[in-house]
Amino acid sequence: MKKWQVSSRWLTTSLVAMGMSFPVFAQEDDPIKVGILHSLSGTMAISESTLKDTMLMQIEQQNAQGGLLGRQLEPVVVDPASDWPLFAEKARQLLEQDKVDVIFGNWTSVSRKSVLPVVEELNGLLFYPVQYEGEESSGNVFYTGAAPNQQAIPAVDYLMNNVGVERWVLAGTDYVYPRTTNKILEAYLKDHGVAQEDIMINYTPFGHSDWQNIVSEIKRFGSAGKKTAVVSTINGDANVPFYRELGNQGIDAADIPVIAFSVGEQELSGIDTAPLVGHLAAWNYFMSVDTDANYDFIDSWIEYTGDEEAVTNDPMEAHYIGFNMWKEAVKKAGTTDVDAVKDAIIGVSVPNLSGGYAAMMPNHHITKPVLIGEIQDNGQFSIVWQTPSTVAGDAWSDYLPGSRDLISDWRKPLECGNYNVIEKTCGGGEAQTASQ
Amino acid sequence: MNLLRTIKATLLFWCCVALATPVLAQQTNIAEQDVPPELAALAADSYADKGKAIQALIASDHPRTRTWLTTLLDGKLQRIKESGRFVIVTDNRGRDWTVIDAVDDTPLGEVSRRNIDRITINNALRNQLRSAMAVLDLDAPTVQERLASADRLLGKVDVNLAEPLAARLEAEESPAVRDKLTQALAIYQLQSGDSAAISEAIDTLSGSLNPAVRAALNGVAAGEGEAAESARQALAGIEQKLKLNRAAETLYFGLSLGSVLVLAAIGLAITFGVMGVINMAHGELIMLGAYTTWMMQQLLPGQPGLALILSIPAGFLVAAVAGIIIERSVIRFLKGRPLETLLATFGVSLILQQLVRTLVSPLNRTVVTPEWMSGSLVINEALSLTLNRLYVLGFALVVFAGIMLVMRKTRLGLEVRAVTQNRAMARSMGIRATRVDIMTFALGSGVAGLAGVALSQLTNVGPNLGQSYIIDSFMVVVFGGVGNLWGTLVAGMSLGVINQVLEPWAGAILAKIIVLVFIILFIQKRPRGLFPQKGRAAEG
Incomplete structure (x- = not known):
């Protein structure tokens, strides 16, 4: 009896060993599939198509170095065409038909929200590279862009403490990211003693092009004798006519600075920046960062695109970090299995492009430095301030009533994206987020 | 065999010379750049120190003060990382930038962006630089330039500037520029704390549509007392005009x-x-x-x-x-x-x-x-x-x-x-x-x-x-x-x-x-x- 047991154990072990060795054999010929879910047509193509190229470049570089786990990487590119429901369909196609091991993708929050249930249902991995409004944490998504506490809050701190701003215009495009961010900022400003009449909030539709009235209103708001600044969450295209109108109406950065969260090198490449010198942007990376890692990245990007004028920006760095983190996690886990990678990636730390390290936190957000840059006449930013050390991303804002009690920790045994520390339950944030 | 070796050696020698020449040339150039202390101070680490350096530079009356201030304002005054040489960037597009020497304008060709250290400024310094330039421009030959610089000084006059400005006002001939300078000085007086000066300043400023004037008056009106009351009246008058x-x-x-x-x-x-x-x-x-x-x-x-x-x-x-x-x-x-x-x-x-x-x-x-x-057609200061x-x-x-x-x-x-x-x-x-x-x-x-x-x-x-x-x-x-x-x-x-x-x-x-x-x-x-x-x- 005992003998049988032993031999059965031996048998199982050897079977498992064989079973394990077989797929490894089979896998060695199979490439690792990397899904890329970025719009290549439609409105968002302007921003997202460069992210696709960033991924392709990194995959190419990795393959040149012998791939990952001895296997080649194979990109699977799909085009969700800036159509939010199509994002979900394409994500399903990537996971079910193409059987990709990981997805890098999305730009707008609404597209991420559309993909979220699919990735969770099919247990995929999604790396999301853009700054966003927070108030979310999924076990299957890794947020490599900035949460509000890694961009908006430090930017406001800078204006308040270093520039002495007392009066605030919060201008944004009318959708979820600016609305949530402005809600957080309004709460934050009031916490710091800013009166209601010193805050002006303004929303405009996507692609707004007639800024005459709003700019003139800002000008009027700014002539009340207190230092005024504009915090802009205006998205994409609409920025060009906005800045043009600022320049034409003679609003100088020295008088009323505008700090933007969605304007990077890419957006500026469509404008003559001479009248905009001194206006600000807050990001976690600028193309002008003075490190060798960054210069190497720029050189390889220019080489890859074949365009001497090609620019790099913050979401590209986020993809750079995300890809390297995933790579390290796969190496650590020794497999591309989703659950193993999910466990392995927490705590992984890789170099970023600004001379420091980015670490994956248990809430699936990463640590990032916050940089404030002033626009220069060559379309670049000159960095005027940065946080002394990196800041860890906070999924749930500390300044909103429903979310300040929530934490996210995907490590065992908690494994919860919205744990309420007061009620000691998981799932406390669902109703709150849904109602927003 | 021997001949071959000689050729090789000669080639090698010339290669070395060719490689070394630019290095040597650069080194001699470095020795030539005699950095004046006023310029060297601009490369300070903190913005506060840079601000002091700018003041010192203006006070120094160095013949190249203007060039350095302008290039600093434009972000073109930079340094070569290794040699610490101050240069002016003439073309900052792409990866290699064309530079000239900041002291004597010698062309230095193209330098990779990697090797250039920027002397950055922020909005506060930019403000300071602009005011400084505006003061320098008050002596400009054309009325237009003087008017523009007087305009820039509205709301930016401080203790250091008040006296030279008053002197300047005496010498000024153009009535438009005089008007602007008077306003600039009146705004300064609003903050002086002397009630007689304040009420005089409010009289000067009432009726002006300039936003800087309005901002200054708003500041006074927010307080209490007689001055605040007259400031409020002046503002009400301005508001009436603004409506139209x-x-x-x-x-x-x-x-x-x-x-x-x-x-x-x-x-x-x-x-x-x-x-x-x-x-x-x-x-x-x-x-x-x-x-x-x-x-x-x-x-x-x-x-x-x-x-x-x-x-x-x-x-x-x-x-x-x-x-x-x-x-x-x-x-x-x-x-x-x-x-x-x-x-x-x-x-x-x-x-x-x-x-x-x-x-x-x-x-x-x-x-x-x-x-x-570009820009706008100015009808009056509010329109x-x-x-x-x-x-x-x-x-x-x-x-x-x-x-x-x-x-x-x-x-x-x-x-x-x-x-x-x-x-x-x-x-x-x-x-x-x-x-x-x-x-x-x-x-x-x-x-x-x-x-x-x-x-x-x-x-x-x-x-x-x-x-x-x-x-x-x-x-x-x-x-x-x-x-x-x-x-x-x-x-x-x-x-x-x-x-x-x-x-x-x-x-x-x-x-x-x-x-x-x-x-x-x-x-x-x-x-x-x-x-x-x-x-x-x-x-x-």
Whole structure:
């Protein structure tokens, strides 16, 4: 009896060993599939198509170095065409038909929200590279862009403490990211003693092009004798006519600075920046960062695109970090299995492009430095301030009533994206987020 | 063998020399740069130290003070990392930057961006530098320059500046500059704390429309006491004057928005209003016009103004040819089937958008605004009209007049009107209806191209440009009355003004919704728009 047991154990072990060795054999010929879910047509193509190229470049570089786990990487590119429901369909196609091991993708929050249930249902991995409004944490998504506490809050701190701003215009495009961010900022400003009449909030539709009235209103708001600044969450295209109108109406950065969260090198490449010198942007990376890692990245990007004028920006760095983190996690886990990678990636730390390290936190957000840059006449930013050390991303804002009690920790045994520390339950944030 | 070795050695030697020469040359140059301490101080680590260094530099009266301050202000004063040499960057595009020596202007060729250390400034320093430059410019020979620098000093006068400014005021001859300087000094006095000086300053400042003055008065008015009371009175007087200016400003904003609407809609008024073709690709024809402007600027680098003027005929031609192709290949097969035309042209619009994305780029293109179109026309200190919009307003009126002329005074116009009123009869009179169709559609499309040229100065030139204008265009044409060009003009202008009047109260989004609701209600009441076509032709 005992003998049988032993031999059965031996048998199982050897079977498992064989079973394990077989797929490894089979896998060695199979490439690792990397899904890329970025719009290549439609409105968002302007921003997202460069992210696709960033991924392709990194995959190419990795393959040149012998791939990952001895296997080649194979990109699977799909085009969700800036159509939010199509994002979900394409994500399903990537996971079910193409059987990709990981997805890098999305730009707008609404597209991420559309993909979220699919990735969770099919247990995929999604790396999301853009700054966003927070108030979310999924076990299957890794947020490599900035949460509000890694961009908006430090930017406001800078204006308040270093520039002495007392009066605030919060201008944004009318959708979820600016609305949530402005809600957080309004709460934050009031916490710091800013009166209601010193805050002006303004929303405009996507692609707004007639800024005459709003700019003139800002000008009027700014002539009340207190230092005024504009915090802009205006998205994409609409920025060009906005800045043009600022320049034409003679609003100088020295008088009323505008700090933007969605304007990077890419957006500026469509404008003559001479009248905009001194206006600000807050990001976690600028193309002008003075490190060798960054210069190497720029050189390889220019080489890859074949365009001497090609620019790099913050979401590209986020993809750079995300890809390297995933790579390290796969190496650590020794497999591309989703659950193993999910466990392995927490705590992984890789170099970023600004001379420091980015670490994956248990809430699936990463640590990032916050940089404030002033626009220069060559379309670049000159960095005027940065946080002394990196800041860890906070999924749930500390300044909103429903979310300040929530934490996210995907490590065992908690494994919860919205744990309420007061009620000691998981799932406390669902109703709150849904109602927003 | 020996010979070979000698050759090798010689080659090696020359290689070494060749490699070493530039290094040597550079080193001798470094020795030559004798950095004055005032300049060296500018490279301080903290912004506060840099601020002190700037003050010291101004006080030093070094002959190159001006150059260094200007280049520092422009972000062009930088350092070579290894040698610490101060250089001025003359071209900072791309990866290698052209530099010259900051002390003696020796050209140093191109240096990789990696090896350059920027001397950064922030907005506070920029302010300080500008004031400093403004003070230097107060001695400029022309009144204009002096006026500009005096203007810049409003609200920026501090203890250090007050005395030299007062001295300067004594010597100044131009009354305009004197006026500005007096105001600048009065603003300074507002903060002095001496009540007699304050009340005198408030007297000087009352009636001024300058925002800096208003900001300063607001600061005083927020306090308490007699001074605050008189400041409030002065502000009330200013506010009264401002009201009128504000009304004029809103009217201008409205007309400007209206002119954009008219430009975008006028081509559609011809193709949809006169011919009855629902052309959903109209927006993309506008886009083609805008891309033509970009293309012209690429062909004529350095001459954005000339390129823009040349794009007017070019944009018209490109869009007209595209219109002819669309008409010949799609629309003529769908005559009298509006729903199919709508769907087919919508397809064409998607094709054109994606074509531009694939052939040119999905990214927006930069269209440079020529010098004479940037900035604004200053009427008074509270009212200035932005020049680019002023030009577009004028252009819209000229285009409108041109089209009226074509429709009323030329044979083509006559034929168009004949064909649209009664096609069968016009044909039996010997008018070639097909040719008229082509010409009319080409005219409407060409005008859309013109709109694109104008819009390239106001908004983004990108594949989505057309989409944002197509709905507005239809709205204007329907509101104005289909088939009536005057209606389009009046409708565009009035919608623009209504929108801009509503916007400050309701916000941009709500204003748009209110305008749409208003049009829906209006169409319910008067289905044929503002100026309905009369007579039997209107029935058909």
